[in-house]
Amino acid sequence: MEGFPKDFLWGGATAANQYEGGWNEGGKGVNTADVMTAGSITVPRRVTYRNVKTGETGSVVAFGNVQFPKDCIPAVIDGEYYPSHVASDFYHRYKEDIAYMGEMGFKAFRLSMNWARIFPNGDDAEPNKEGLKFYDAVFDECKKYGIEPLVTLSHYETPLQLTIKYGGWSNRKCIDFFENYAKTVFKHYEGKVKYWLTFNEINCMEFAPFVAGGLSDPSPQNKAQAAHNQFVASAKAVKAAHEINENIKVGQMLAYQPIYAYTCDPNDQLKVMEMMQTTLFYSDVQTGGHYPAYRLKKYKREGIVLDTEPEDFELIEKYTADFLSFSCYGSTTVTTHEDVAKSGGNFMMGVKNPYLETNAWGWATDPACLRIALNTLYDRYHKPLWIVENGIGWDDKKEEDGSIHDTYRIDYLRKNIKSMRDAVNIDGVDLMGYTMWGCIDLVSAGTGEMKKRYGFVYVDRDDLGNGTLERSKKDSFYWYKKVIETNGKDLD
DSSP, X not given: OOOOOTTOEEEEEOOHHHXXXXXXSTTOOOBGGGGBOOOOSSSOOEEEEEETTTOOEEEEESSSOOOOOTTEEEOOOTTOOOGGGTTTOHHHHHHHHHHHHHHXXXXXXXXXXXXXXXXXXXXXXXXXXXXXXXXXXXXXXXXXXXXXXXXXXXXXXXXXXXXXXXXXXXXTHHHHHHHHHHHHHHHHTTTTOOEEEEETTGGGGGTOHHHHHOOSSOOHHHHHHHHHHHHHHHHHHHXXXXXXXXXXXXXXXXXXXXXXXXXXXXXXXXXXXXHHHHHHHHHHHHTTOSOOHHHHHHHHHHTOOOOOOTTHHHHHHHSOOSEEEEEOOOOEEEOSOTTSOBOOSSSOOSBOOTTSEEOTTOOEEOTTHHHHHHHHHHHHHOSOEEEEEOOOOBXXXXXXXXXXXXXXXXXXXXXXXXXHHHHHHTTOOOEEEEEEETSBOOOOTTTOOSSSBOOSEEEOOOTTSOSOOOXXXXXXXXXXXXXXXXXXXXXX
16 A cells, blocks of 8 residues: 655644643733633533623633623633643743654644734734744744644634624624734744644534634624634635745635434435535635535525625635645534434534444544545545544553553554545545644643543643643654654554
């Protein structure tokens, strides 16, 4: 079996709110992730708030349609634990972590830039120089090891003041703020960063509007408007990037998984179609360049009327994403039948698939998911693809001798990489790269835990924020190094 193209971009992925830390250092402002507490598989993460008139505090569930009580704004509350504040402390340990990536042979490192580190309030007139300097140092360190940065501009963190002052992305003013942010960093890091993504898992606006867009009022109208505003902002970012340097590539990032019908009942097949439309609407616009008829009909039925400018749709059509990147952790199985056991996983809402194995968090390992996903997206958009998140969370245990035997992770990755290898070699899919999610242990976005670990490198930190933050290599570290060395040919 063949490997991958010689310029294939192997690497790993992280997000600032789950990994960077340094939440109030270097002139950084507060963002929406900084007011999210920890949680677990049974206890949901929450967003804390303060009443501006009485000073009383409280919290609401973070994932879902977050609605704050009257006179209350999201805020950091004394005595609460916020995982993003320190996370894995990349802010102070970036040289050490990038050295690990270099040792594994990374060709690419996906990270997110903390918007509030560059523009502390989101709407500032001038960027924060200390923030710019920090990422300069990070990118310079990547260059030492021949690692290409892939930078997400907004990964589940909106400057908190944009939520408090404007209501988040439902306000069209955020388009201009984001465009200014994008232009600033495109110019500043020209020559250092070639690949950019605009919004992480943009389709998560559907069920997590505070997390995805900082919305303080999650009405269907506001969610639709926020998505539209992000589409326009993305198009303007593509336009700006190409005007600054034609070699800069700006991609979309979509949360995606194949969806299977549990039965051959036609109603189950229709459910699959409708759920797929909900996901692919976002890439139909951002990568395909147009609003699909099925979404326009939906808006009409629901009485949703978008606030648009005449040039919006021209921008969306002309400045589509240069490539489509996506996360894919597995598949989802759905049914209209009520008596089927539910499943769990990384935002995978569905029922248990009897043909797949699951772990302690309910995640199912699907050995065909990447091949199916890659073919579906390539056939639909005919643009280069990049798998920028794929991995598995597990409660890794460190042995007395310091070793960490994560054979389950190696097995999961082996099946997934073989799946994408088949998509490239058998089906001819144009795949740019693969950045495994959470290459250095980080905080889980869904649960806020550290014990649900993803990385090739173990970070000594627990769910309460205790630990030395020291790094240790897992067995998968050496396995992935070999995979990269052989360009995906040796998966044993």
